[in-house]
Amino acid sequence: MKDVLHFVFGIFGNATALFLFLSPIVTFRRIIKRKSTEVFSGIPYNMTMLNCLLSAWYGLPFISPDNLLVSTINGTGALIEAIYVLIFLIFAPKKARKLFCGIAAAIFSICMYASPLSIMRLVIKTKSVEYMPFLLSLFVFLCGTSWFIYGLLGHDPFVTVPNGCGSVLGAMQLILYAIYRKNNGKAATNCHSNGDSLKMNDVKPAQIYELNGEQV
Incomplete structure (x- = not known):
């Protein structure tokens, strides 16, 4: 039934x-x-x-x-x-079309830059940067900063705002990396060995993390 x-x-x-x-x-x-x-x-x-x-x-x-x-x-x-x-x-009209496309692009850009937030949470929880690639974080920061400055110089808020958010989030990732870089893999292993487990909603769907040879 x-x-x-x-x-x-x-x-x-x-x-x-x-x-x-x-x-x-x-x-x-x-x-x-x-x-x-x-x-x-x-x-x-x-x-x-x-x-x-x-x-x-x-x-x-x-x-x-x-x-x-x-x-x-x-x-x-x-x-x-x-x-x-x-x-x-x-x-x-040209003006309305620009507004429509600009707002939509800004929203999607912010969503793109915000997508690593779950990984940043994982880094803070495990005190390990094992699952946050350095190069990705670096280029998020560099890309966001470059386009942020470009938008500022061009007086374009639809470029400035989302890429400013990207620059800040990229900088936060690099700061986390600097803080926990020496704990790469160690804290996460300790967390697992102490009986603490990571919930699947702490990571993105379709991602599988292995700690000490076991799937979490």
Whole structure:
């Protein structure tokens, strides 16, 4: 009975989500007809597309078993939202198009630079830099700093803000590396041998760490 209800509500969720994704059609018919986005915002469609892509990935059988219905509807949603984003970019005024693309790029850049935060937490917890590559941290800092200065000189906040965040996060990684570089692998081994274990939610999905020959 539980499996039946799970399937039924999955189908119902697919149907309602499809109507949700199709509901802006009226808005985009107006945009195409008037050849202008007027004061409509394109950011929700961009964010929805990103959400759909990630959700579709999550629902794949080798990631999350018994969630195929999540992948089917979100894969469809990603395609629909991509069409909306394309239409918006075609008919958006130059200034609005720049704002739309700039905000979206800034958000994605900040997310990219923030992705090592889980590893930084792991470094602090284990007092080891074994799983935080030095070269990656170094070039995160150098890349973020370079583009931060570039954005400052060009008076472009969409380049300055996310890369400023990247520069700060890169610097934090290098500081952690300087503090714990001599403990490379040792503290993590001690943590495991003392009976302390690392929870899987402390690291990124699909990462497997081995301590003392055992999988955590």
